Amino acid sequence: MHAQIVLFDGFDPLDAVAPFEVLSAGGTASPGAVTVELVSAEGPREVVSGTGGLALRATAALDPGRAGLVLVPGAAGRIGEPGETPDHDAGDEPGQPDDSIPVLLGRTLATELPVLLKAAMDNPEVTVSAVCGGSLVLAMAGLLEGRHATTHHLGLDLLDATGVHAVPARVVDDGDLVTGAGVTSGLDLSLYLLEREVGPRIAHAVEELFAYERRGTVWRNVGPEPARF
Template sequence: MNVAMLLYPGLTQLDLTGPFEVLARLKELTIHLAWKDTGPVTDSGGLRLLPTVDFAQCPPADILFVPGGPGQLALMDDTVVLDFLCAQAAQARYVTSVCTGSLLLAAAGLLTGYRATCHWLSLEQLALFGCEPVAERVVVDRNRVTGAGVTSGIDFALVLAELLLGRERAETTQLSMEYDPAPPFAAGNPQQAPADLVAQLRERAAGFQTRRWEAARRAATRLGLYADKDF
């Protein structure tokens, strides 16, 4: 099975590399890191990653995967990227994402009518695209599988492994990775974290989130899905 994983400038690398670590352990899968060209791509933190194929070389995907990150913003109206996602999704067995990668899928019209999740700061933006936002770590709706923010990518990929190859293979993969999370603090989601920390993070992210909302509204309007200017 071919896995097409979108790689783009400004992504959050763990959105990609977490699922990659899980899926690369499944010998039935061949992973293709796809971008417009095969030159190095720099993530939001400065890590350089190398695509393995350009869009034209990428084989038809059985599994299409889109990571999130700040660079997602610039792609919400990028017709080359959105057309690639639509073409790959047309025959894919599963169409998937982690974090704000779901906003890119939504901008391509691929999540309308589906339940989906996203990073908690951006979750409600999915509603602009006729999606049902769901505040869960991993959401499966028919052949759409979406993960929440960043670290949920490992959980997402293990759920996908079970869908593809059964629970035993997924559990064996989890064990081989010693994936046994025990976070040192109970601050990993806005429901558990102290309210002042949540408020601080919202304030720090407010400017960028305003731009993300604007990009989501433009994309939803282009798709004919957004008409309520007060949303």
């Protein structure tokens, strides 16, 4: 499995680095069954995150035709005021020095990323995944309507408003779409993907290495529907 982790301006570092480390360790434990790289829509470049100016280098352009995994992180910045919309840059207003997360996520729509992500989702050999606000990037691009997905709990209403079946779970498996909730869920998401795609023994070995146990039940749209409590 080759994993492409997408970077965009304002990305959340932990959303990207946690899966990168887990999947890289999975490649070491396999050995070689998993490879991983950082990519961007624009190709090789330094990409500045939304946390303290930290930058990571994308070494290639996102290739939606390459079989494997494409993972989209969320953004880091201000949470955003109630009702603040992605196309309204509050950072330009007096007293609002930092860009909000909705603004940073919304700016991805003006790049080539939505086109590349649509091509990835149309490729039957690609599993698309997202951590935290990465689900909102996909949803705002119109790529998740009717699908089951999750995101940070503060973004579930927005996710639902785009026509997604928003699920308040830590990891949601919707077949070729696998999403994680809050920032640290990137660990759980990537460990689950290792288990699903490479095997539980590899995932368990990485859990032991990182001294971390996955949290929560992975939600899948199977089995009887629960009654209301």
